[in-house]
Amino acid sequence: MAILKLRGVGKNFGALEVLSEIDLDVEKGQITSVIGPNGAGKTTLFNVISGRFPVSSGNILFKERDLGRMKEHEITLAGLARSFQITNIFQNLTVWENVFLAVQTRSPKRMSLFTRFQKLDGVKSQTEGILNRVGLSLWKDTPAGQLSHGDQRHLEIGMTLATGPELLLLDEPTSGMSPAEASQTMDLIKDLAKDVTIFLIEHNMDIVMNVSDHIFVLNFGRKIAEGSPEEIADNQEVCRVYLGGV
Numbered sequence: 750m751a752i753l754k755l756r757g758v759g760k761n762f763g764a765l766e767v768l769s770e771i772d773l774d775v776e777k778g779q780i781t782s783v784i785g786p787n788g789a790g791k792t793t794l795f796n797v798i799s800g801r802f803p804v805s806s807g808n809i810l811f812k813e814r815d816l817g818r819m820k821e822h823e824i825t826l827a828g829l830a831r832s833f834q835i836t837n838i839f840q841n842l843t844v845w846e847n848v849f850l851a852v853q854t855r856s857p858k859r860m861s862l863f864t865r866f867q868k869l870d871g872v873k874s875q876t877e878g879i880l881n882r883v884g885l886s887l888w889k890d891t892p893a894g895q896l897s898h899g900d901q902r903h904l905e906i907g908m909t910l911a912t913g914p915e916l917l918l919l920d921e922p923t924s925g926m927s928p929a930e931a932s933q934t935m936d937l938i939k940d941l942a943k944d945v946t947i948f949l950i951e952h953n954m955d956i957v958m959n960v961s962d963h964i965f966v967l968n969f970g971r972k973i974a975e976g977s978p979e980e981i982a983d984n985q986e987v988c989r990v991y992l993g994g995v
């Protein structure tokens with residue numbers, strides 16, 4: 750079943766057409782990736798899906814609901830979360846405090862059914878759970894700014910889990926990482942995918958080919974190919990786009 754469907758999605762910034770006629774389905778429970786050269790429109794695709802920018806044309810359906818008229822926070826509450834290409838953490842707060850604040854401020858309204866005391870307890874245990882999940886429990890009292898770059902990115906992924914998303918959009922989670930850090934992130938993404946549908950923008954081809962169930966290729970704002978990792982590796986147009994850029 751497709752948890753996310755785009756039909757004829759286009760996005761212009763003034764006269765600049767950044768996305769054109771994008772049709773794509775993200776299947777529930779899978780890891781779906783978007784690849785393409787710099788400036789292809791990948792981040793813009795995530796910006797229109799997450800409600801940061803309105804689409805210029807077409808429809809976006811998340812769990813069969815049209816996101817067209819929904820605000821960014823409403824989309825988050827509906828179960829769609831995203832991370833950013835640039836980290837978004839509070840450097841001077843501890844790892845624990847960053848996640849705790851994310852849980853407290855981003856949790857859906859249903860939390861207000863709890864009494865205040867139960868609510869605090871719930872926030873604490875959710876914070877523990879997230880730190881465990883992203884492998885940062887040992888660093889919980891460390892100021893976030895002192896973490897390695899890789900761990901800061903993992904912390905940010907943890908913060909995106911605070912809303913309990915069903916679909917998680919990750920924009921270049923391994924950018925700036927050492928190969929060892931990137932390989933840890935790859936394991937983390939695979940582990941998260943047991944519970945959350947993952948939609949990933951990734952430039953590291955080893956990771957894309959290793960984790961993805963399905964891959965979309967964008968070039969100049971158009972979808973030029975889609976398929977399994979094997980199909981994409983064999984696709985001549987995709988090879989031309991990538992080799993042409995080297």
Ligand SMILES: Nc1ncnc2c1ncn2[C@@H]1O[C@H](COP(=O)(O)OP(=O)(O)O)[C@@H](O)[C@H]1O
Nearest residue numbers: 762765767785786787788789790791792793794
């Ligand atoms: N807010 C914006 N206003 C104007 N142009 C933008 C904006 N965001 C992105 N663009 C342009 O859209 C194109 C695609 O950018 P982007 O989606 O960031 O590509 P990618 O993530 O694939 O590298 C680029 O030409 C970029 O300059």
Ligand SMILES: [Mg+2]
Nearest residue numbers: 791792793834
């Ligand atoms: Mg980008």
